Amino acid sequence: MNKIRKGFLAMLSAAAVMLSAVPGTFSAAEEAEIPDWIPRNFAEVLDFSNTYGSTHIGKGVHGDVACVIFPEYYDEKYEVKVPFGTEILYRERIVNEDNRTYEVVACVNNCMSPQDFDVSLYHGEKMESSYSFRSDGSSRLTETDIYSWAPDCITEYNEYREQHGIISAENGFVAFCASWNPFSILKWKITQNDEIKLAEFMLSTVRKIPMFTELTATWINL
DSSP states (O other), X not given: OHHHHHHHHHHHHHHHHHHHXXXXXXXXXXXXXXXXXXXXXXXXXXXXXXXXXXXXXXXXXXXXEEEEEEEEOSXXXXXXXXXXXXXXXXXXXXXXXXXXXXXXEEEEEOOSSOEEEEEEEEETTEEEEEEEEEEOSSSOEEEOSGGGTSOOSHHHHHXXXXXXXXXXXXXXXXXXXXXXXXXXXXXXOOOOOSSOOOSEEEEEEEEOTTSSXXXXXXXXXX
């Protein structure tokens, strides 16, 4: 009887160790380090996306925390990669009843000197999305990629268009902003000639999740 009891207790101990290693499972001490503004459920993900877009830098317990939300489009394993010196404070894969999936990642940088770093999402060997940040070496973070100024949510889009208008220039880019209904036949068409070459082109679609309004912004580097 004692052997059976000991074996059962051993199985429980092993299960507890395995559970503690599951991504998204945090101890009380780890939970205390995670800021309240980090999304923990699908409703909070939608609110975050409509307010900040894909990224936001906010205050944490010991300094700035960079939070990135990656949409996932395949029912397969994704991998989040950060460089040495950057710590993933929180990572959670959030799925709603319609199987819309988002990977929520919150990072801090522990380097004592300035460092540039990326937070990237990989699907197999392919990098699906990546965002760039800079740490000043004293726990303060700034976003350094194009998305730091290019709007990627309804709130940022409305503010940007109100301030800059439909056509503007920013950081060496020509920015076109236009609203359209996804059920219409209107589409962006970009052309170029021998005199003008497009060095870089990005077409981003901003949605007020989960509404059907779509706002499109086009960024062209001439």
